[in-house]
Amino acid sequence: MVNDPLAGDQAQPHGTNVVKLAAVVSLIGRFPALAGVDLSVGPGEVVLLTGPNGAGKTTLLRVCAGLAPVNRGDASVLGFNMTRRNDRRSVRRQVGLLGHSNALYDELSVEENVTFWAKANGADLASIEPALERLGLADRLRSVPVRGLSAGQRRRTAMAILVCRRPRLWLLDEPHAGLDAEGRDLIDSLVRQAVESGATAMIASHEPDRIAALATRSVVVAGGRIANGACP
């Protein structure tokens, strides 16, 4: 019997926002990538972030992951104060970020990559096999070095790592990039299942129509600010 890779207790703060940003400014060098963002995301929500290139969607996700600084304003993610360095470090362990890059080592095989990151993330090693099967990587692809994979297969491997990690907050930046129709449906179903298991998701995408069925709310980011839908 195959274990459900997404099942398990994922404690969520009750009655509190998973993400609460108030007038957040985040600088990349001297450039304000976020120039006063107000946004609240409740437990179990799937928030779609849309907007033109350079609008600040990626920086917004990185702020929520604790990877980009909060230079001004107040920010809380999963109850952690993101203006404090130690809190940012703590929140990193509880979120999962699928960015533009996949964080894979080209010389290692699919299985070696997933196993390394499962160990690094402190994930249950028993979740590796179900995750590989779920993402269609369990057969001939498992021993293939990642450098030999297509863009879509690399994306699936990165998603398998995220599934093993079982984050409380999924932060997905163009998750469908490079994937075929089957792969896109698979990502959608994994996100849906994670949310049903108690997780929350924020998805940046240039394909709002595709995510619309999945999202509970759509937020437009423009010029480093939220152009609509800041609060649920």
Added chain:
Amino acid sequence: MIRDARLIAMKDLRIEKSSRVLTTQVLPFGFIVLILFGFGVSPDRRVVGDANRSVLTEVAPGLFWIAVLFAALLAFGRSFAVESTDGSLDALRLAGIDPAGIFLGKAAAVFLQLIILEVLLGVGAVVLFNVQLAAPLLLIAVVIATTVAISATGTLYGALAAGQSARDTLVPLLVLPALSPVLLGATRATESALYGPTSDGWPVAGLVAAFALLYTAAGIVSFGLLLDET
């Protein structure tokens, strides 16, 4: 911290085993540097006042350590290139791995690669420069202490430069001056180990070991901050 260090070191060594950068790039580069240094000093030139001693043999310890240092620069670059190519540095930060564990793991992997490099370059130096060995124990101590210092310093500055666009040129600019006292001490102690007297070599080897401990401690303490800033 030790568990994290072992995980990172094993991963880096597995990548090295698969890519074979050490054997196909770093090692040949080290040999080329060693041979070119040999070309620069005529083997027939004798030490002034001692017709039996060749200048090339006399300066062999310094040439050896410079060759190791230059080859090590490739290893440092490689160590962080694998993390920055596909955004793995961010994933390591998200994983919640102890930064000190990342530092120790990456430094340990570089240490093992450099030890292999030094053994092979050492054989090359014996053949090319006709060196003798007076005190093997002192030589082993110097090699270990120097390699720890080189690995720790390279890993520390490699992380500092990882997020910079000019990292390829930044690492040598940072590492070489920082390691100049180590290079000086390693050369003096190696001269003692090869030609004696060994009593001169042990205090210098102790100084190199102190530098190694200092750089390792600095890496353990500051690596988290460096990772946050890259």
